[in-house]
Each structure stands twice: as structure tokens, then as C-alpha cells.
Amino acid sequence: xxxxxxxxxxxxxxxxxxxxxxxxxxxxxxxxxxxxxxxxxxxxxxxxxxxxxxxxxxxxxxxxxxxxxxxxxxxxxxxxxxxxxxxxxxxxxxxxxxxxxxxxxxxxxxxxxxxxxxxxxxxxxxxxxxxxxxxxxxxxxxxxxxxxxxxxxxxxxxxxxxxxxxxxxxxxxxxxxxxxxxxxxxxxxxxxxxxxxxxxxxxxxxxxxxxxxxxxxxxxxxxxxxxxxxxxxxxxxxxxxxxxxxxxxxxxxxxxxxxxxxxxxxxxxxxxxxxxxxxxxxxxxxxxxxxxxxxxxxxxxxxx
Numbered sequence: 001x002x003x004x005x006x007x008x009x010x011x012x013x014x015x016x017x018x019x020x021x022x023x024x025x026x027x028x029x030x031x032x033x034x035x036x037x038x039x040x041x042x043x044x045x046x047x048x049x050x051x052x053x054x055x056x057x058x059x060x061x062x063x064x065x066x067x068x069x070x071x072x073x074x075x076x077x078x079x080x081x082x083x084x085x086x087x088x089x090x091x092x093x094x095x096x097x098x099x100x101x102x103x104x105x106x107x108x109x110x111x112x113x114x115x116x117x118x119x120x121x122x123x124x125x126x127x128x129x130x131x132x133x134x135x136x137x138x139x140x141x142x143x144x145x146x147x148x149x150x151x152x153x154x155x156x157x158x159x160x161x162x163x164x165x166x167x168x169x170x171x172x173x174x175x176x177x178x179x180x181x182x183x184x185x186x187x188x189x190x191x192x193x194x195x196x197x198x199x200x201x202x203x204x205x206x207x208x209x210x211x212x213x214x215x216x217x218x219x220x221x222x223x224x225x226x227x228x229x230x231x232x233x234x235x236x237x238x239x240x241x242x243x244x245x246x247x248x249x250x251x252x253x254x255x256x257x258x259x260x261x262x263x264x265x266x267x268x269x270x271x272x273x274x275x276x277x278x279x280x281x282x283x284x285x286x287x288x289x290x291x292x293x294x295x296x297x298x299x300x301x302x303x304x
Contacts, residue, residue: 009065009066010062011293011296015038017038026125027126027291041093064297065111065300067293073114076158084096085098098112115139116137120135122288126295128236136236137237138240146163166223217243218253218257221239226262238288239279254279255275
């Protein structure tokens with residue numbers, strides 16, 4: 001049974017390459033979707049604003065808006081910069097007031113979080129982490145990000161977690177300097193789609209599964225997962241994003257590197273029961289990100 005029109009939610013997954021706009025109430029009730037390329041801020045947000053306005057005119061009132069955006073973001077509600085993108089490598093987007101721009105005409109409650117936190121919340125509500133209070137959602141695509149849920153809530157201190165920029169142990173003999181403009185060989189600088197392209201001279205989806213570059217990617221991601229396990233002991237780790245969707249063979253390599261790195265130190269039913277279930281694709285597949293924006297909209301509606 002679908003929710004009524006008054007419960008209709010709108011979401012925007014603002015990504016580094018594209019933005020996905022979605023209208024509905026959940027995975028079983030998606031009324032419309034549209035994709036906007038991520039260009040300069042005003043043009044991109046203007047196009048999104050036009051889509052949301054057209055949807056309101058066609059489908060009726062929208063109860064709330066969720067924004068799941070690339071970061072880093074200011075998420076502290078008492079900050080005058082709440083809802084802004086902070087210092088980012090994405091040209092032109094630093095200090096962009098995403099929330100302020102998109103709520104101008106759509107005067108409804110707005111929920112905002114990182115794209116990976118949004119995807120994590122969607123997986124916890126509808127996907128592969130249902131019933132779990134402690135889990136992680138990792139995306140490997142234009143960047144590398146981690147949505148970390150502890151005791152049923154996403155982690156927030158003075159800022160949100162940025163575990164994609166974790167510095168990790170390097171694979172023996174690998175001296176490539178990495179691609180991150182801030183840290184060089186952090187996880188994102190070694191395993192993101194742009195990093196793989198910079199290293200190999202071609203797009204990740206064009207590389208053979210046997211290409212040597214994949215071993216370095218899997219090694220870096222295994223180190224990231226090691227940190228997640230010893231830091232918060234998540235009950236499950238889901239990994240999505242464009243790179244993983246295009247090359248699912250990486251799962252087996254990442255699991256093996258995690259097992260070698262932990263070296264039997266951590267013991268739990270989740271680990272002993274088989275890493276194939278512990279480190280897994282998202283239950284919502286490529287819809288995890290857009291549905292994350294709807295999850296944020298739902299949370300905002302219930303807070304209002």
C-alpha cells in the first residue's frame with residue numbers, strides 16, 4: 001500500500017559526477033527519478049530546483065526533502081554554515097550553501113547528511129543492514145567514503161567521519177604517490193575511480209580483472225576495513241559505488257586482505273561465520289544512494 005500524497009518525499013543524491021533526484025516514499029514506491037550532471041554549483045542546483053518544482057506541480061505537495069551530498073559538509077545545526085559544503089577538491093563547490101539553495105522555493109523540512117551516511121541509513125531501513133544498529137557502508141567511486149552507524153546513529157563530532165582519507169599501510173614494493181590532492185596516498189588517493197585512472201591511464205571498467213592495479217586497490221581497501229573492524233566492530237560492512245559495481249571481483253580480494261591483516265586478532269560470530277556475508281554488496285544495489293536521500297527526508301519529516 002502506497003503512502004498518501006501528503007507523505008510524498010523528495011530526495012537529492014548530490015555526487016561528484018552526477019546528481020540523482022528521486023520522488024517517492026521508499027524502494028517499493030518510486031514515482032520519478034532524474035539525473036543531472038554535476039557541473040558548476042549554480043547551474044547544477046538550479047537544474048535540481050527546477051526538477052523539484054516541476055514534480056511538486058505534477059504530483060502534488062512534497063512533505064520533506066532529503067539531501068545526501070558529497071562532502072565534507074557542515075552538519076552541526078548550531079553552526080551558521082550548516083548545510084554548506086566545506087573545503088572540497090571539487091572545483092567551485094567549496095562553501096556552497098546546498099541546503100539554503102534548495103529550500104528556497106520548496107519550503108518544507110530538509111534533512112541533510114553525507115551521501116554515504118544517507119546510503120547507510122537506507123541500507124539500515126530497507127536493505128542489507130536491516131535489524132542492525134552497528135554497521136558500515138563504504139562507497140568506492142569518484143571518491144571513497146564511509147557511512148558509519150554506531151548504536152543506530154551516524155557518527156558526528158566536530159564533523160562527520162572522512163575515513164576515505166585514512167592513511168594506510170602501503171603494499172610492499174608499491175611506491176606510487178597516490179592521487180589525492182590533500183594526502184596523496186590515502187585510501188581515496190589509491191582506490192577511487194580517478195586514482196585508478198591516474199595510475200593506469202584508463203577507466204577502471206576497462207581494466208582486465210587480472211590487471212596488477214587491482215591488487216593495490218584491494219590492499220588499500222582491506223586496510224580501511226581493518227580500521228573499521230578494530231575501531232567500532234561493525235556487525236556488517238557493505239561496499240558499493242561505481243568501481244565496485246563495475247568490478248565485483250574485488251570483493252574476494254578485499255576479504256582476503258582483511259583476513260590477512262587482522263591475522264586472527266578479532267573474533268566474533270560475524271567474522272568467524274564467513275567474510276562473504278560480513279563484507280558484502282549493498283542490499284539496495286545502485287539505489288542505496290538515492291534512497292538514502294529519501295531516508296533523510298523521512299527523518300526530517302518526523303523531526304518537524
